[in-house]
Amino acid sequence: xxxxxxxxxxxxxxxxxxxxxxxxxxxxxxxxxxxxxxxxxxxxxxxxxxxxxxxxxxxxxxxxxxxxxxxxxxxxxxxxxxxxxxxxxxxxxxxxxxxxxxxxxxxxxxxxxxxxxxxxxxxxxxxxxxxxxxxxxxxxxxxxxxxxxxxxxxxxxxxxxxxxxxxxxxxxxxxxxxxxxxxxxxxxxxxxxxxxxxxxxxxxxxxxxxxxxxxxxxxxxxxxxxxxxxxxxxxxxxxxxxxxxxxxxxxxxxxxxxxxxxxxxxxxxxxxxxxxxxxxxxxxxxxxxxxxxxxxx
Amino acid sequence: xxxxxxxxxxxxxxxxxxxxxxxxxxxxxxxxxxxxxxxxxxxxxxxxxxxxxxxxxxxxxxxxxxxxxxxxxxxxxxxxxxxxxxxxxxxxxxxxxxxxxxxxxxxxxxxxxxxxxxxxxxxxxxxxxxxxxxxxxxxxxxxxxxxxxxxxxxxxxxxxxxxxxxxxxxxxxxxxxxxxxxxxxxxxxxxxxxxxxxxxxxxxxxxxxxxxxxxxxxxxxxxxxxxxxxxxxxxxxxxxxxxxxxxxxxxxxxxxxxxxxxxxxxxxxxxxxxxxxxxxx
Numbered sequence: 001x002x003x004x005x006x007x008x009x010x011x012x013x014x015x016x017x018x019x020x021x022x023x024x025x026x027x028x029x030x031x032x033x034x035x036x037x038x039x040x041x042x043x044x045x046x047x048x049x050x051x052x053x054x055x056x057x058x059x060x061x062x063x064x065x066x067x068x069x070x071x072x073x074x075x076x077x078x079x080x081x082x083x084x085x086x087x088x089x090x091x092x093x094x095x096x097x098x099x100x101x102x103x104x105x106x107x108x109x110x111x112x113x114x115x116x117x118x119x120x121x122x123x124x125x126x127x128x129x130x131x132x133x134x135x136x137x138x139x140x141x142x143x144x145x146x147x148x149x150x151x152x153x154x155x156x157x158x159x160x161x162x163x164x165x166x167x168x169x170x171x172x173x174x175x176x177x178x179x180x181x182x183x184x185x186x187x188x189x190x191x192x193x194x195x196x197x198x199x200x201x202x203x204x205x206x207x208x209x210x211x212x213x214x215x216x217x218x219x220x221x222x223x224x225x226x227x228x229x230x231x232x233x234x235x236x237x238x239x240x241x242x243x244x245x246x247x248x249x250x251x252x253x254x255x256x257x258x259x260x261x262x263x264x265x266x267x268x269x270x271x272x273x274x275x276x277x278x279x280x281x282x283x284x285x286x287x288x289x290x291x292x293x294x295x296x297x
Numbered sequence: 298x299x300x301x302x303x304x305x306x307x308x309x310x311x312x313x314x315x316x317x318x319x320x321x322x323x324x325x326x327x328x329x330x331x332x333x334x335x336x337x338x339x340x341x342x343x344x345x346x347x348x349x350x351x352x353x354x355x356x357x358x359x360x361x362x363x364x365x366x367x368x369x370x371x372x373x374x375x376x377x378x379x380x381x382x383x384x385x386x387x388x389x390x391x392x393x394x395x396x397x398x399x400x401x402x403x404x405x406x407x408x409x410x411x412x413x414x415x416x417x418x419x420x421x422x423x424x425x426x427x428x429x430x431x432x433x434x435x436x437x438x439x440x441x442x443x444x445x446x447x448x449x450x451x452x453x454x455x456x457x458x459x460x461x462x463x464x465x466x467x468x469x470x471x472x473x474x475x476x477x478x479x480x481x482x483x484x485x486x487x488x489x490x491x492x493x494x495x496x497x498x499x500x501x502x503x504x505x506x507x508x509x510x511x512x513x514x515x516x517x518x519x520x521x522x523x524x525x526x527x528x529x530x531x532x533x534x535x536x537x538x539x540x541x542x543x544x545x546x547x548x549x550x551x552x553x554x555x556x557x558x559x560x561x562x563x564x565x566x567x568x569x570x571x572x573x574x575x576x577x578x
Binding site for chain 2: 233
């Protein structure tokens with residue numbers, strides 16, 4: 001019997017082989033290839049390829065456009081993440097509170113989550129239309145006499161940034177509510193009951209029971225949001241002209257990578273170095289967060 | 298004291314419902330305007346905001362077609378990609394995770410940890426190397442370059458593993474073996490039917506991810522007749538359609554209506570799936 005089991009365990013390799021092959025071809029090799037390209041001056045046009053060492057990287061660090069894109073990406077991510085987690089936390093507390101007993105929590109939550117499933121490209125194009133010069137927002141504000149005349153919202157740097165942040169928040173706070181509520185309902189009720197016996201206030205219970213026990217989920221949210229945020233593309237790309245306008249205020253890492261790739265010469269060497277730097281930066285921060293916030297036993 | 302507590306609770310609750318209602322408006326209004334404007338003519342849209350549907354849906358569609366934007370073709374292309382990606386993702390995620398959950402082979406723990414790391418790594422950032430490599434293989438402007446990579450979808454394997462751990466019935470596998478079924482037959486004919494609810498959840502997410510994906514097809518696909526819906530959305534942002542507001546909204550509506558329908562039907566699966574992908578760990 002034991003021997004039979006041993007023989008079957010080899011089937012594990014059979015089951016995972018397709019994944020490993022597909023990963024090597026479509027996942028691993030492209031990373032290696034991107035790394036290689038980032039050390040070359042490859043373009044889509046030229047046949048001849050030279051190894052240029054770290055030149056692409058030193059160029060990037062001396063390039064204000066790249067540094068601006070990195071700064072923007074962080075700014076847009078952080079300013080959307082804080083209200084996202086804040087609003088979601090407040091709503092999750094309300095929805096799970098036995099004292100408040102909010103009606104239809106599941107329905108509210110389901111509606112708030114809907115924007116998360118919609119196509120980001122369409123959402124960006126939608127907000128472009130809504131906030132256009134002839135768009136409904138201008139129509140509304142002028143008719144209500146809040147604005148004396150229509151306004152070019154998307155030519156104002158701060159408004160463009162605020163809109164990107166708002167759209168990201170709008171698309172993600174519902175998903176965050178679902179995760180936080182799943183974490184909160186998993187906390188044993190008895191912990192709160194014994195804290196209440198000891199005379200703890202609601203805010204004491206929140207900070208000393210809820211938050212520490214939510215830590216694994218908070219770390220998960222933080223890391224996945226960061227990894228996604230560093231690759232932000234669809235919304236800032238389609239909200240204005242695809243070049244991070246106005247004045248590069250919503251230029252992100254991936255938009256810059258795409259612009260280098262799609263430039264008339266197709267500088268894929270330079271584009272690869274953008275990809276690699278963002279890849280390394282994201283991994284360092286993601287695993288750093290994981291390491292510092294891990295459960296210390 | 299008791300009634301005071303109840304009073305503050307009631308006031309608090311009232312305030313909360315006001316906040317929830319405000320958030321509801323913020324969530325729904327942009328989507329509602331999009332759907333309604335898809336049925337209104339450009340003239341009506343220019344005259345002011347309307348919250349009721351009008352009758353110009355078909356007219357808007359013909360304007361798009363007249364300008365060479367074939368919504369149905371984009372819809373069909375997106376559907377082809379999404380359906381094939383979904384089947385590959387779900388099938389291979391279940392196959393891979395079944396291998397991890399059921400068998401005790403050497404390197405299993407390493408492989409399992411490796412999947413978790415893969416979930417966190419931004420693989421998308423190697424798209425340029427991927428593009429150059431695909432062009433060498435002659436697979437650019439070919440759906441294969443978008444479909445085949447879904448065989449190795451780490452996020453889905455992670456999800457499938459969590460799911461299988463809770464539904465695999467070892468006695469049933471052993472019973473299959475006693476009856477002389479092969480390991481692959483046991484997977485296909487005994488475990489797959491049991492794992493169906495998880496497969497549906499995973500499939501919905503795979504479908505939506507493929508449907509909404511703009512960046513990859515935007516880089517890999519070049520010929521007009523292969524454009525997917527998000528690429529048509531990008532086209533709609535161009536000068537040709539600048540003043541055809543009704544038609545623009547219709548184009549956008551075509552991308553979100555199928556997802557809203559899926560959500561209305563499967564919202565239970567989707568909401569529970571979001572939580573399941575992460576919480577256990």
